[in-house]
Amino acid sequence: MDASGEVLASLRGVRKRYGALQALDGVDLDLHAGQVLALLGPNGAGKTTTIGLLLGLLRADAGQVRLFGQDPQQVAPRRGIGVMLQDAALPPTLKVGELLRLTASYYPAPRPLADSAALAGIGDLLGRPYGKLSGGQQRRVQFAIALCGRPRLLFLDEPTVGLDMPARQRLWATVRALAGEGVAVVLTTHYLEEAAQLADRVCVLVRGRIVSDGSVDALRARVETRRVRCRSALEPATVATWPGVREVHRDGAWLQLASDQVEMVVRRLLEADPALAGLEVQAAGLDEAFCDLTRDQAVASFDPREAA
Template sequence: MESTSAPLAQLAGVGKRYGATRALDGLDLALHPGQVTSLLGANGAGKSTAVGLLLGLLVPDAGHVRVFGEAPRTPAVRRRCGVMLQSAGIPERLCVGEMLALVRAGYPAPRSVADCVALAGLDGLLDRRYGALSGGQQRRVQFALAVCGRPRLLCLDEPTTGLDLDARQRLWAAVRELVADGSAVLLTTHYLEEAEALSDRVAVLAEGRLAAEGGIDAIRARVAVRRIRCVSSLPADTVARWLGVQAATRDGDALRILAEPAEPVVRSLLQHDPALRELEIQRAGLADAFLALTRPAPAEAA
């Protein structure tokens, strides 16, 4: 979904170094209301640095950062932002209800406790000490603290790490509800299926630079490859040598193939194995595009 509204937050030509290490190099990124933007990249690509700059935790060496048209370090800006980082630093002796009351007090019009409990799935946890909770329960508490102030800009850094499937889907539903209300969400995640499920836009970082940006379909289109799966007795190493096949591997009885164009490969499969069955063809997913955009060039890999 493309947005024509003005961005709520923007990085413009931003550069950031840590000594001799270049973390970001001329990064341009805009976050629009009513959209989830996923910031993807390998470890060390600059994702956490970009989040830190948006939150005013870091200062750029070049370019500028604007959140709601202002510098991100001002109290007025921070009262309109919510954040869920990978490390929370929450006092373990406090009860969940105490922490929620403390954080809610910092906002002019916070969500009710009942709304926070419902959004984050905190039923039965308010009277428990934070340090006594499981890792997944702690992440749900952190999400509640991030959204309790009705943020217009929400930064979620690996939010579903440690969550089971039910809790993860519940958090996804909460994010969709916030976006429907007009919030802008910046998501960093290593779960590419999560980015594919939630994102309106995707920005892929590679070595501090923007390798690609756009909607999910536009990012997928950067990879001209399709996935073929079938049950076949054909040797994978034989199929791997066919024209158009990029890779062929065996998974038990199943043969998995990456190919483009796919049609000649499918015809060859049917011709060489009349007993072939359970044939499936899928377009490239976000994971395929991510790997193609962030994979080092052959000389670099060597």
């Protein structure tokens, strides 16, 4: 993260409602220079609304939204952002190089076309019509377009959908390099592995409220679930009946299980199978932490009147 950690954009006590739906309910959020923030949450959690407010596409019902210290609906601060949305409607007949030159013309000090193409790995596509490209190639072009204005704040909405692994890894490397130069990056993704790879900070939204904001390790630490792996002759059906065992299955000679009372379960495993070997206990993965957190928060905030 950039040493200064300058706040480039912020939300303070922001509320947004669509009819009876409270999309955001008192959200406070800072976006820091040089930091990659993964904004996670189940569908309908408020992620799209949050980004729409920061981009100046929406107006908050209450609270304050600032982009480089200004109203995001003004033109000047919006020249400092780059955006890669999940759905992009670009002219199919324009060549890739023409698209980049056109987009760059809207910015006061854009990157040279060759630099934008190199960062996104599309140097070989510049002469081809956009509509003739594969889905993965189009995503790479969209990434280059998001970078061409030298943004200080970069929004990436599901950026690697449709990309093969080499292209994903290239995009990840570019994002890390940009963050190292002080660019703030906001990432939304359903690939939790991607968030774990890239994010300095993970912010989880549930039902319009931030329920977790910190590092990937801090999010994992909030979850009691642990993974246990061992070589054992015990039957999975038997172990599944024990208190604290959430799931269990066999993989050859290995017994693998998840537990939120791992110390008690490990003691029982050792008592039930004196020949048990190769015991391993692992912390929850990001996917497990995310699922546990969002499920628990949804249950805690459930209002039967809303389900009527």
